[in-house]
Amino acid sequence: MWFAPLYPIRPVNQRKEASYNREIPRHIRVYEVVRQHISGGVYSPGDLLPSENELCQLHKVTRPTVRKALDRLANEGFIVRHQGKGSIVKGVPKGVGILAIQGTTSAVGKEKLLTRIITGPEIRSWTEAFSFPLSKVEQESGCLYLERLRIVDNKPVFFDVTMIPNINMPRFTSRNLENKSLFDVLRKNYRLEVKGGEQRILAITADERLMHFFGVPAGHPVVQLNRRIETNRPGFFLYSQVFCNTDEFVLSGNF
Amino acid sequence: MWFAPLYPIRPVNQRKEASYNREIPRHIRVYEVVRQHISGGVYSPGDLLPSENELCQLHKVTRPTVRKALDRLANEGFIVRHQGKGSIVKGVPKGVGILAIQGTTSAVGKEKLLTRIITGPEIRSWTEAFSFPLSKVEQESGCLYLERLRIVDNKPVFFDVTMIPNINMPRFTSRNLENKSLFDVLRKNYRLEVKGGEQRILAITADERLMHFFGVPAGHPVVQLNRRIETNRPGFFLYSQVFCNTDEFVLSGNF
DNA sequence: AAACAGAACTTGTAAACACAAGTAATCAAC
DNA sequence: GTTGATTACTTGTGTTTACAAGTTCTGTTT
Numbered sequence: 392m393w394f395a396p397l398y399p400i401r402p403v404n405q406r407k408e409a410s411y412n413r414e415i416p417r418h419i420r421v422y423e424v425v426r427q428h429i430s431g432g433v434y435s436p437g438d439l440l441p442s443e444n445e446l447c448q449l450h451k452v453t454r455p456t457v458r459k460a461l462d463r464l465a466n467e468g469f470i471v472r473h474q475g476k477g478s479i480v481k482g483v484p485k486g487v488g489i490l491a492i493q494g495t496t497s498a499v500g501k502e503k504l505l506t507r508i509i510t511g512p513e514i515r516s517w518t519e520a521f522s523f524p525l526s527k528v529e530q531e532s533g534c535l536y537l538e539r540l541r542i543v544d545n546k547p548v549f550f551d552v553t554m555i556p557n558i559n560m561p562r563f564t565s566r567n568l569e570n571k572s573l574f575d576v577l578r579k580n581y582r583l584e585v586k587g588g589e590q591r592i593l594a595i596t597a598d599e600r601l602m603h604f605f606g607v608p609a610g611h612p613v614v615q616l617n618r619r620i621e622t623n624r625p626g627f628f629l630y631s632q633v634f635c636n637t638d639e640f641v642l643s644g645n646f
Numbered sequence: 647m648w649f650a651p652l653y654p655i656r657p658v659n660q661r662k663e664a665s666y667n668r669e670i671p672r673h674i675r676v677y678e679v680v681r682q683h684i685s686g687g688v689y690s691p692g693d694l695l696p697s698e699n700e701l702c703q704l705h706k707v708t709r710p711t712v713r714k715a716l717d718r719l720a721n722e723g724f725i726v727r728h729q730g731k732g733s734i735v736k737g738v739p740k741g742v743g744i745l746a747i748q749g750t751t752s753a754v755g756k757e758k759l760l761t762r763i764i765t766g767p768e769i770r771s772w773t774e775a776f777s778f779p780l781s782k783v784e785q786e787s788g789c790l791y792l793e794r795l796r797i798v799d800n801k802p803v804f805f806d807v808t809m810i811p812n813i814n815m816p817r818f819t820s821r822n823l824e825n826k827s828l829f830d831v832l833r834k835n836y837r838l839e840v841k842g843g844e845q846r847i848l849a850i851t852a853d854e855r856l857m858h859f860f861g862v863p864a865g866h867p868v869v870q871l872n873r874r875i876e877t878n879r880p881g882f883f884l885y886s887q888v889f890c891n892t893d894e895f896v897l898s899g900n901f
Numbered sequence: 902a903a904a905c906a907g908a909a910c911t912t913g914t915a916a917a918c919a920c921a922a923g924t925a926a927t928c929a930a931c
Numbered sequence: 932g933t934t935g936a937t938t939a940c941t942t943g944t945g946t947t948t949a950c951a952a953g954t955t956c957t958g959t960t961t
Binding site: 461472473476477478 | 940941942943
């Protein structure tokens with residue numbers, strides 16, 4: 392059985408169009424607006440957001456709709472809600488640190504960090520990708536190999552090995568990477584964005600080479616990170632291995 | 647002005663008790679049950695979850711309530727929803743490895759992991775929170791102290807120290823935490839959700855105690871993690887220190 | 902048998918309502 | 932002035948109703 396609608400819920404579409412032009416849900420609209428207001432500085436951290444009922448009036452929607460928007464904002468860390476008080480702006484959720492998504496450059500701060508290229512960049516065939524499995528395509532293409540030593544406050548802290556599949560990476564071997572963020576170069580010159588990845592962490596004792604680079608005695612403990620980094624290019628991964636002398640600098644990051 | 651309720655919404659509380667024993671919201675109840683069914687293997691990845699209406703009947707709640715539970719499950723990656731089709735089980739979200747956001751239990755898999763309580767849970771005064779700064783309130787409240795040894799495949803792999811501010815944590819010291827996920831206990835009994843945090847990683851050599859726990863010789867390298875973990879309770883942080891013997895198991899996680 | 906129409910499901914969006922519970926300001930009583 | 936109850940906010944939870952829109956099966960038509 393069919394019942395005539397008691398009231399018109401949404402304004403009749405003026406023009407019927409393809410589905411890609413379908414209305415954006417109202418709770419998402421509200422979310423977008425408030426989110427932009429927070430990241431745009433209309434509301435500062437610590438501010439009290441308009442109450443749910445005020446937001447209802449502002450956006451001409453009902454409370455469940457507003458609440459759905461605020462649910463998401465709270466979930467993503469833009470706001471904190473307090474029963475009986477209101478929603479307090481927390482700010483734009485801070486990014487993920489060295490261990491999470493960015494290279495060491497942005498974590499330590501560009502000023503104090505020097506990067507010395509030890510080897511490469513040069514084309515090699517894969518030996519292994521730090522125990523991550525390699526696809527056939529990757530294996531056949533060879534890799535761009537790079538070894539760097541990172542120096543903070545005149546002390547060598549990181550030694551990293553980076554391996555990038557040699558697929559559509561023109562002129563990479565002739566690039567000057569000294570004191571540059573690798574991720575910046577990849578983003579600007581190859582439109583490669585880091586999306587996420589997987590990492591494995593272990594503690595080892597320094598081998599001859601690390602003893603030499605870090606200037607530490609035999610038996611010195613070192614953190615080793617093996618990372619497989621996803622990019623916006625589907626199926627294209629960066630592989631990197633980082634050794635870190637945590638005597639004076641620790642690896643820190645948010646999650 | 648006051649209006650008599652048109653209908654009784656929820657069954658009258660049989661006995662009025664203190665606030666820590668307040669009713670757990672129904673959408674959270676439903677969430678917990680379905681979540682356990684997924685991680686417990688009642689539903690396998692690829693399976694179609696009961697429809698929202700069926701879940702309504704099962705749990706004797708209405709659709710918005712069920713939807714709120716499913717919203718969260720989808721958000722956390724347990725399920726994927728398809729309009730017109732249903733909700734498909736994706737499985738326990740891997741990736742939330744030890745380094746990212748969850749405890750070791752979900753990272754390794756519950757089957758193989760045993761947890762032995764070494765000390766506590768007991769109330770102590772703070773000595774320090776692994777070099778994280780403590781607020782005045784935290785310092786004055788004292789902390790719940792807990793030491794655990796995690797055993798994977800009969801090999802001790804993790805030793806962790808957890809410190810929780812003793813603020814509104816009734817009966818925590820008398821809880822049995824043996825072979826349980828601490829985060830699960832906190833979520834179910836105290837409605838504490840992990841939101842994120844900060845961690846610092848370093849490599850050390852095992853001291854007397856770790857040599858004993860891990861059964862490793864002197865000079866053995868060990869990964870140390872100091873973590874400050876944010877929760878949904880504003881200003882309430884968990885502090886934990888994890889030592890990991892990475893000989894046979896590495897710390898892995900996604901980002 | 903193949904194609905189409907429709908019914909009968911599914912989830913997605915949104916409103917309107919009712920009440921619970923936490924917070925903060927106000928105001929009266931002491 | 933201080934205390935304590937009241938009141939007027941705030942967010943939290945839950946129900947009911949209505950319709951939109953995607954998917955799948957079924958039955959009829961061709």
